[in-house]
Amino acid sequence: MNIILLGPPGAGKGTQAQHLVDARGMVQLSTGDMLREAKSSGTEMGKRVAEVMDKGELVTDEIVIGLIREKLEQGAEGGFIFDGFPRTLAQADALGELLAEKGESLECVVELQVDDETLVKRIVNRAAEAVAAGKEARADDNEDSVRIRLMEYYKKTAPLIGYYHAKGDLRPVDGLADIDDVTASIAAVLG
Numbered sequence: 001m002n003i004i005l006l007g008p009p010g011a012g013k014g015t016q017a018q019h020l021v022d023a024r025g026m027v028q029l030s031t032g033d034m035l036r037e038a039k040s041s042g043t044e045m046g047k048r049v050a051e052v053m054d055k056g057e058l059v060t061d062e063i064v065i066g067l068i069r070e071k072l073e074q075g076a077e078g079g080f081i082f083d084g085f086p087r088t089l090a091q092a093d094a095l096g097e098l099l100a101e102k103g104e105s106l107e108c109v110v111e112l113q114v115d116d117e118t119l120v121k122r123i124v125n126r127a128a129e130a131v132a133a134g135k136e137a138r139a140d141d142n143e144d145s146v147r148i149r150l151m152e153y154y155k156k157t158a159p160l161i162g163y164y165h166a167k168g169d170l171r172p173v174d175g176l177a178d179i180d181d182v183t184a185s186i187a188a189v190l191g
Contacts, residue, residue: 001078002081002105003109003110004082004085004108004110004164005017005081006160007111007175008149010114010146012179016112024190026078027076027080029071029080031067031084034064034071035049049063068085069102072099073102079107082095086160087160088156108170108171109169110171110173111164111172112175113174123146124143127141
């Protein structure tokens with residue numbers, strides 16, 4: 001079973017992906033993690049990633065698809081969770097082509113739906129709680145940065161909602177519910 005977790009920053013994609021990894025033996029493919037791993041791997045692809053990242057440039061779709069191709073070739077008994085990818089319509093098309101080429105399919109796209117104002121408060125509070133507990137908060141977990149990240153999400157990634165809805169793959173879930181309730185809702189969607 002291959003799925004996409006879709007939703008704005010702070011919606012809980014990482015938390016829910018970890019639940020699916022633990023409960024179903026799925027493999028989470030987080031593009032950020034994959035890029036960091038590739039950068040330090042020493043492989044040909046890793047050298048390309050390091051070169052681009054060291055220049056402070058954005059990694060191309062071609063490179064990200066190459067990394068995903070490598071992971072798909074390794075296989076995963078429980079299937080894959082795509083987290084942070086695709087981010088654009090072009091990436092969605094590329095993922096669809098890659099899965100078809102590998103004889104794989106996309107089971108569904110779980111959209112974690114959230115209210116922006118509640119989400120901003122959640123992230124800012126999370127940062128404050130981290131600082132109060134003596135931990136380091138993410139530098140971009142402040143109201144202005146969160147709003148900028150949300151705007152980027154809506155400009156680039158939100159069109160995927162319509163794209164996957166039109167394909168009949170979209171499954172909305174209330175991302176602001178209690179974590180256990182969100183986990184249960186996703187489990188019900190996946191069957």
